[in-house]
Amino acid sequence: MDTGPPTCAGPHPRGNMGRYVARRLLLTIPVLLGASVLIFSMVYALPGDPIRALAGDRPVSPAVVKVLTERFHLDDPLWIQYWEYLKGLFQGDLGTDFRGRPVLDTIERTLPVTIRLTIVAVVFEIVIGLTAGVLAGIRRNSFFDNLVLVSTTVIVSIPILVLAFLAQLTFGLKLGWFPIAGTREGWYGYVLPGLVLASGSLAYVARLTRTSIAENMRADYVRTAKAKGLPRSRIIVRHTLRNSLIPVVTFIGADIGALLGGAIVTETVFNLPGIGREVFDSIQAQEGAVVVGIVTLMVFFFIFFNLVVDVLYAVLDPRIRYD
Amino acid sequence: MTQSQLDPTPRPATAGATLLEVDDLHVEFRQRSGVVNAVNGVSYTLAEGETLAILGESGSGKSVSAQAIMGILDVPPAVVRGAIRFEGRDLLQMSEEDQRQVRGPGISMIFQDALSSLNPVYSVGWQIGEMFRVHQGASRKEAKQKAIELMDRVRIPAAAKRVNDYPHQFSGGMRQRVMIAMAIALDPRILIADEPTTALDVTVQAQVMDLLKDLQRETGMGLILITHDLGVVNEVADRVAVMYAGRIVERGTVDDVFTDAGHPYTEGLMNSVPQVEAKGGRLQPIVGQPPNLAAIPSGCPFHPRCARRRLGAEAAPGRDCAVDVPPLRLVAPGREAACHYSEEVLGV
Numbered sequence: 230m231d232t233g234p235p236t237c238a239g240p241h242p243r244g245n246m247g248r249y250v251a252r253r254l255l256l257t258i259p260v261l262l263g264a265s266v267l268i269f270s271m272v273y274a275l276p277g278d279p280i281r282a283l284a285g286d287r288p289v290s291p292a293v294v295k296v297l298t299e300r301f302h303l304d305d306p307l308w309i310q311y312w313e314y315l316k317g318l319f320q321g322d323l324g325t326d327f328r329g330r331p332v333l334d335t336i337e338r339t340l341p342v343t344i345r346l347t348i349v350a351v352v353f354e355i356v357i358g359l360t361a362g363v364l365a366g367i368r369r370n371s372f373f374d375n376l377v378l379v380s381t382t383v384i385v386s387i388p389i390l391v392l393a394f395l396a397q398l399t400f401g402l403k404l405g406w407f408p409i410a411g412t413r414e415g416w417y418g419y420v421l422p423g424l425v426l427a428s429g430s431l432a433y434v435a436r437l438t439r440t441s442i443a444e445n446m447r448a449d450y451v452r453t454a455k456a457k458g459l460p461r462s463r464i465i466v467r468h469t470l471r472n473s474l475i476p477v478v479t480f481i482g483a484d485i486g487a488l489l490g491g492a493i494v495t496e497t498v499f500n501l502p503g504i505g506r507e508v509f510d511s512i513q514a515q516e517g518a519v520v521v522g523i524v525t526l527m528v529f530f531f532i533f534f535n536l537v538v539d540v541l542y543a544v545l546d547p548r549i550r551y552d
Numbered sequence: 553m554t555q556s557q558l559d560p561t562p563r564p565a566t567a568g569a570t571l572l573e574v575d576d577l578h579v580e581f582r583q584r585s586g587v588v589n590a591v592n593g594v595s596y597t598l599a600e601g602e603t604l605a606i607l608g609e610s611g612s613g614k615s616v617s618a619q620a621i622m623g624i625l626d627v628p629p630a631v632v633r634g635a636i637r638f639e640g641r642d643l644l645q646m647s648e649e650d651q652r653q654v655r656g657p658g659i660s661m662i663f664q665d666a667l668s669s670l671n672p673v674y675s676v677g678w679q680i681g682e683m684f685r686v687h688q689g690a691s692r693k694e695a696k697q698k699a700i701e702l703m704d705r706v707r708i709p710a711a712a713k714r715v716n717d718y719p720h721q722f723s724g725g726m727r728q729r730v731m732i733a734m735a736i737a738l739d740p741r742i743l744i745a746d747e748p749t750t751a752l753d754v755t756v757q758a759q760v761m762d763l764l765k766d767l768q769r770e771t772g773m774g775l776i777l778i779t780h781d782l783g784v785v786n787e788v789a790d791r792v793a794v795m796y797a798g799r800i801v802e803r804g805t806v807d808d809v810f811t812d813a814g815h816p817y818t819e820g821l822m823n824s825v826p827q828v829e830a831k832g833g834r835l836q837p838i839v840g841q842p843p844n845l846a847a848i849p850s851g852c853p854f855h856p857r858c859a860r861r862r863l864g865a866e867a868a869p870g871r872d873c874a875v876d877v878p879p880l881r882l883v884a885p886g887r888e889a890a891c892h893y894s895e896e897v898l899g900v
């Protein structure tokens with residue numbers, strides 16, 4: 230007997246999952262276009278002159294200004310600039326920055342850093358957040374439960390910037406356990422920034438798991454499971470946990486989408502060349518094409534992982550229907 | 553006819569050996585706001601093949617006493633005292649592991665709301681089959697096969713097709729049958745049914761009760777039926793125990809108690825439902841509120857609501873309703889009531 234998604238037989242067919250997913254994916258296209266228009270016009274509206282920003286304090290010759298202005302359609306109205314951008318996009322070309330480097334290359338260079346950071350952060354969320362939440366939820370009002378309550382409150386109330394510096398100071402400088410910046414040491418270098426980045430979600434996961442478990446421990450079907458004479462471990466794992474983790478798993482899924490949006494503060498403080506820091510630098514440098522490309526990608530990740538979550542939800546909870 | 557000190561009520565001729573003896577059961581919940589005394593000294597016995605109905609208004613401790621017998625009052629933890637002897641062994645003195653092994657093959661229980669009492673994320677076949685997998689080490693395939701047989705036995709149509717369906721895909725009556733299938737899976741000696749039909753339509757109620765009675769006839773299990781429904785008690789139960797404020801205030805055979813109540817509270821219950829004989833007669837709900845279990849009235853717990861109470865100078869010596877607690881005592885052959893003036897109530 231399995232617990233997978235049911236077939237469409239029975240009085241309440243659950244709809245067609247394939248069609249549902251296809252429809253949702255199609256829907257992302259107009260959303261992404263809308264998002265890119267929005268980002269495009271915001272970049273366009275940025276004050277200042279991107280060419281001056283590029284050159285810094287050095288004087289720029291009028292000829293160079295002219296060439297760059299033409300190449301990037303800087304004098305054209307917004308809609309023409311956008312149209313040029315879209316034309317490129319459909320040929321798989323995200324444009325280039327003012328130095329002539331393709332935006333796609335920039336993404337290829339920075340995205341793996343952010344992906345690695347996200348993976349490390351999610352592992353922390355699951356290993357620490359989930360475990361703490363489960364133990365606290367099972368033994369409500371115990372010492373450990375109170376410890377989790379207090380520590381999650383503290384973590385959530387400290388700004389991430391402060392947390393990042395604190396982590397660097399204690400684990401990096403004082404104890405010397407982890408590198409405090411850069412990616413030279415491979416995955417090891419991601420431990421500290423991953424932990425800092427995960428801290429907020431980790432605290433939330435612990436809280437959510439704890440509440441969800443405590444609620445489910447009182448659920449009628451858990452009472453039934455006891456009356457069935459099941460061993461305590463089975464009641465907790467197969468009945469209480471299985472149901473309690475539905476909201477937690479979906480939160481973590483959605484959080485992956487958000488984390489892939491890059492963490493500007495974490496990446497900057499820990500000097501990780503990911504897409505978060507790249508987009509931050511590009512805004513300062515007024516690199517419109519880079520900003521539009523990366524932010525649109527972030528929006529895509531967000532939408533995509535929300536879709537994944539919706540599908541996951543329906544897989545985990547047979548009461549949910551795909552439509 | 554067996555008689556015991558705990559429960560001198562006559563049993564039906566069909567009843568067999570005593571299965572369960574509940575002896576002076578107390579259950580309390582310790583809360584920050586105070587102690588809730590949900591069950592205060594309940595005793596009864598149950599024999600093979602007999603049906604004991606437990607009657608009483610909401611909050612009288614019917615469910616809590618049943619759950620104490622099942623040993624499932626751990627969240628939030630309750631303090632349970634007294635003795636619960638199942639086939640002679642006190643469940644409260646057993647190890648948790650031994651108790652666990654009684655649940656299912658020894659005593660099992662079905663609950664009022666089958667939808668919330670079944671796990672929403674597992675198929676009904678999986679949940680029924682879990683009994684065989686856990687208690688008998690059956691394989692998934694065997695368990696599923698047995699689940700189908702049980703679903704057939706509780707008369708769920710197209711059992712083989714529906715075994716993989718989830719609880720929310722069934723109607724209320726079918727869901728309650730799934731609960732019943734799960735509870736009788738291991739041929740328990742005792743089945744406790746806590747308001748098994750309250751959530752169902754009238755016609756479905758009758759079908760489910762018929763099913764329970766048929767199953768009892770086939771297996772000879774003892775049945776404890778918790779209910780508000782006097783009609784159901786009248787139809788299916790052999791004996792009845794009436795609970796008020798966590799105590800048994802009256803018990804006897806259904807025929808006796810229904811013919812002539814021996815406790816003013818029972819009398820009130822009988823008057824609060826339309827009687828077949830008294831069609832068109834006015835209903836008289838029992839006046840007043842059920843007692844607060846954190847502050848049970850002194851003397852007879854029912855006295856604030858009792859029309860027959862006698863206080864102070866009116867009362868016979870040692871029988872002041874607000875001061876002296878009336879013990880459960882034999883007031884007529886085979887009949888007990890906890891009222892100082894039961895004889896007057898009976899009209900003897």
Ligand SMILES: Nc1ncnc2c1ncn2[C@@H]1O[C@H](COP(=O)(O)OP(=O)(O)OP(=O)(O)O)[C@@H](O)[C@H]1O
Pocket residue numbers: 581583588590608609610611612613614615616617627628845
């Ligand atoms: N976990 C608990 N903590 C505190 N009080 C509780 C708890 N469970 C039950 N009670 C209290 O115990 C009393 C008896 O409850 P119980 O569920 O046994 O009533 P009942 O007779 O089954 O009523 P109903 O007919 O409504 O089902 C109620 O007043 C209830 O509030």
Ligand code: SF4
Pocket residue numbers: 815816817852853854855856858859860861862873878890891892893894
């Ligand atoms: S003891 Fe008194 S108050 Fe209690 S039921 Fe009997 S008459 Fe009423």
Ligand SMILES: [Mg+2]
Pocket residue numbers: 614615616746
């Ligand atoms: Mg109840």
